Amino acid sequence: xxxxxxxxxxxxxxxxxxxxxxxxxxxxxxxxxxxxxxxxxxxxxxxxxxxxxxxxxxxxxxxxxxxxxxxxxxxxxxxxxxxxxxxxxxxxxxxxxxxxxxxxxxxxxxxxxxxxxxxxxxxxxxxxxxxxxxxxxxxxxxxxxxxxxxxxxxxxxxxxxxxxxxxxxxxxxxxxxxxxxxxxxxxxxxxxxxxxxxxxxxxxxxxxxxxxxxxxxxxxxxxxxxxxxxxxxxxxxxxxxxxxxxxxxxxxxxxxxxxxxxxxxxxxxxxxxxxxxxxxxxxxxxxxxxxxxxxxxxxxxxxxxxxxxxxxxxxxxxxxxxxxxxxxxxxxx
Amino acid sequence: xxxxxxxxxxxxxxxxxxxxxxxxxxxxxxxxxxxxxxxxxxxxxxxxxxxxxxxxxxxxxxxxxxxxxxxxxxxxxxxxxxxxxxxxxxxxxxxxxxxxxxxxxxxxxxxxxxxxxxxxxxxxxxxxxxxxxxxxxxxxxxxxxxxxxxxxxxxxxxxxxxxxxxxxxxxxxxxxxxxxxxxxxxxxxxxxxxxxxxxxxxxxxxxxxxxxxxxxxxxxxxxxxxxxxxxxxxxxxxxxxxxxxxxxxxxxxxxxxxxxxxxxxxxxxxxxxxxxxxxxxxxxxxxxxxxxxxxxxxxxxxxxxxxxxxxxxxxxxxxxxxxxxxxxxxxxxxxxxxxxxxxxxxxxxxxxxxxxxxxxxxxxxxx
Numbered sequence: 001x002x003x004x005x006x007x008x009x010x011x012x013x014x015x016x017x018x019x020x021x022x023x024x025x026x027x028x029x030x031x032x033x034x035x036x037x038x039x040x041x042x043x044x045x046x047x048x049x050x051x052x053x054x055x056x057x058x059x060x061x062x063x064x065x066x067x068x069x070x071x072x073x074x075x076x077x078x079x080x081x082x083x084x085x086x087x088x089x090x091x092x093x094x095x096x097x098x099x100x101x102x103x104x105x106x107x108x109x110x111x112x113x114x115x116x117x118x119x120x121x122x123x124x125x126x127x128x129x130x131x132x133x134x135x136x137x138x139x140x141x142x143x144x145x146x147x148x149x150x151x152x153x154x155x156x157x158x159x160x161x162x163x164x165x166x167x168x169x170x171x172x173x174x175x176x177x178x179x180x181x182x183x184x185x186x187x188x189x190x191x192x193x194x195x196x197x198x199x200x201x202x203x204x205x206x207x208x209x210x211x212x213x214x215x216x217x218x219x220x221x222x223x224x225x226x227x228x229x230x231x232x233x234x235x236x237x238x239x240x241x242x243x244x245x246x247x248x249x250x251x252x253x254x255x256x257x258x259x260x261x262x263x264x265x266x267x268x269x270x271x272x273x274x275x276x277x278x279x280x281x282x283x284x285x286x287x288x289x290x291x292x293x294x295x296x297x298x299x300x301x302x303x304x305x306x307x308x309x310x311x312x313x314x315x316x317x318x319x320x321x322x323x324x325x326x327x328x329x330x331x332x333x
Numbered sequence: 334x335x336x337x338x339x340x341x342x343x344x345x346x347x348x349x350x351x352x353x354x355x356x357x358x359x360x361x362x363x364x365x366x367x368x369x370x371x372x373x374x375x376x377x378x379x380x381x382x383x384x385x386x387x388x389x390x391x392x393x394x395x396x397x398x399x400x401x402x403x404x405x406x407x408x409x410x411x412x413x414x415x416x417x418x419x420x421x422x423x424x425x426x427x428x429x430x431x432x433x434x435x436x437x438x439x440x441x442x443x444x445x446x447x448x449x450x451x452x453x454x455x456x457x458x459x460x461x462x463x464x465x466x467x468x469x470x471x472x473x474x475x476x477x478x479x480x481x482x483x484x485x486x487x488x489x490x491x492x493x494x495x496x497x498x499x500x501x502x503x504x505x506x507x508x509x510x511x512x513x514x515x516x517x518x519x520x521x522x523x524x525x526x527x528x529x530x531x532x533x534x535x536x537x538x539x540x541x542x543x544x545x546x547x548x549x550x551x552x553x554x555x556x557x558x559x560x561x562x563x564x565x566x567x568x569x570x571x572x573x574x575x576x577x578x579x580x581x582x583x584x585x586x587x588x589x590x591x592x593x594x595x596x597x598x599x600x601x602x603x604x605x606x607x608x609x610x611x612x613x614x615x616x617x618x619x620x621x622x623x624x625x626x627x628x629x630x631x632x633x634x635x636x637x638x639x640x641x642x643x644x645x646x647x648x649x650x651x652x653x654x655x656x657x658x659x660x661x662x663x664x665x666x667x668x669x670x671x672x673x674x675x676x677x678x679x680x681x682x683x684x685x686x687x688x689x690x691x692x693x694x695x696x697x698x699x700x
Contacts, residue, residue, distance in 0.1 A: 004347075037528060042604050044524065063528050065497035065534070066497045069498075070497065094464070097498060097500070134462060135449075135462050154446065174374045302556065303667065303678070305678065309441070309444040309446050312663060322688060
């Protein structure tokens with residue numbers, strides 16, 4: 001349930017919606033600041049912070065030294081001290097130096113201090129493959145963070161949701177990992193209100209209603225999943241597509257409700273299969289709707305291999321053809 | 334007093350911007366001097382062609398090195414056959430001298446797994462894209478080599494931005510503590526994408542950071558290949574045969590400039606002035622060495638023309654060979670994850686091949 005107000009809208013790409021979300025919140029709240037590598041004068045390597053440096057100045061749009069642990073670690077200190085930092089990690093594949101700070105401190109400052117200290121911050125990072133990027137620039141490692149209690153993990157797939165979820169994340173009292181599907185940063189435009197609005201964290205969106213099978217996905221994989229669903233409709237297979245939008249905490253109610261209607265499910269993500277979100281979603285179905293189940297849950301995912309260099313990435317990423325084949329398997333069981 | 338013991342603020346130089354001798358010229362044969370010049374020309378021409386390939390959509394994102402040939406070539410010429418090189422992602426000029434061919438480098442940036450396979454005879458570690466991560470590796474390999482009683486040096490390249498990462502500190506600290514025979518070579522090209530060197534550290538120099546690890550630091554004119562050669566040679570020798578009360582590791586800060594973008598994905602005009610670029614272009618290492626070699630009577634028009642032709646031919650051949658390599662088979666995704674392919678990975682591979690058989694390649698390839 002988005003709290004969209006009557007307002008002027010703009011036709012934005014997903015990455016422009018990131019920028020608009022930051023701009024909107026920074027205007028509204030002087031405590032919000034962005035920090036990271038090349039976010040200032042350069043406006044971010046993907047232009048997600050374009051113009052913010054000129055608008056808000058170097059104290060609120062901060063080019064930092066090249067040090068992810070330093071970026072996140074200092075952001076934790078800032079957050080605990082009353083600011084609302086939105087650090088950017090340039091690519092999700094470069095987040096690992098900051099992993100200790102994220103899991104050992106950001107995720108549990110509230111728990112450890114029994115609520116005395118908190119860590120209201122949003123760590124933004126583009127993730128995922130498909131843009132012919134160099135090594136270490138295409139990974140999809142949301143499961144590492146979804147595994148960590150104390151972190152919320154958000155992955156939008158539309159410009160509208162991007163701005164609304166980002167604003168929710170910035171206003172959230174706890175740390176939020178905000179992973180942006182860079183494959184669709186500029187793939188399409190959508191209407192985005194100029195004013196501030198929120199899309200709640202933890203609520204999935206049904207992108208296509210169907211009765212035969214529920215397909216759960218998120219981020220850049222929403223598009224090939226929708227394509228496969230439309231193609232299958234021509235053969236009389238009525239696919240329901242659920243865009244999770246938040247992968248931690250998962251929207252169990254929407255997952256279970258959809259599954260009870262269809263009795264069959266597939267999960268699509270570009271992250272590797274083993275230890276991925278698909279396993280978690282399958283477990284929820286087992287726990288909550290076992291007696292409705294008519295087929296094994298299909299996992300249509302990246303392979304359990306390192307993400308290949310880009311000459312092979314099209315094979316690695318679930319394509320509409322792979323999604324369709326997986327759905328057919330679940331239907332034919 | 335050796336070059337290395339200069340005050341860190343005192344930048345070592347052999348040739349000035351016009352190629353005039355201003356310091357002690359290192360002992361190099363005419364063949365080596367011409368070889369250095371030829372490799373610098375090769376690196377420059379390769380770089381220009383690689384940027385052009387990217388612009389034409391024939392290659393993915395590529396990190397240019399123009400302006401940095403003096404540091405790359407000058408330093409690898411100071412290594413001996415058995416020494417090792419740990420590069421970042423911009424050292425294809427140096428890697429070429431150390432046995433990683435241009436075709437190999439092209440394949441890597443064209444997204445082929447094969448591009449990451451370092452030839453067996455080359456003592457070069459794979460490209461390290463995550464910043465500074467190769468520094469502890471170099472320390473560890475150097476340390477292991479010493480434990481095994483060898484006398485080899487391990488040179489590790491990284492940029493000014495990398496000195497902000499924890500791995501820089503940890504790698505140099507371990508090297509000092511365990512007296513690893515390592516040469517830490519910082520290509521300070523002034524810019525970490527759009528962030529200037531002053532934003533990385535409040536230290537006056539990067540070289541002075543060596544003091545905190547109890548090792549020597551030296552700042553060198555990184556666009557003066559002879560000065561780079563000289564300091565690297567001394568650092569390599571010290572790594573193998575330190576004097577009494579001397580630790581083996583050295584931090585070299587090679588002050589230089591990248592003429593182009595960080596990678597083909599950014600536009601440097603957004604974050605730096607043309608005037609600044611022009612000032613640094615006056616220090617271009619190639620004309621500098623050429624002027625010196627002409628002055629010494631080692632190069633003349635005829636020899637330079639020959640080298641030009643040779644360099645253009647070598648790069649054209651490498652491009653032709655790299656572009657002749659067809660799209661790898663999906664099998665490459667699954668190979669080499671472990672010594673033995675686990676059953677579940679084999680199943681994923683087989684299931685994918687079955688789908689590919691059924692639907693054809695076009696169902697999976699975009700564009």
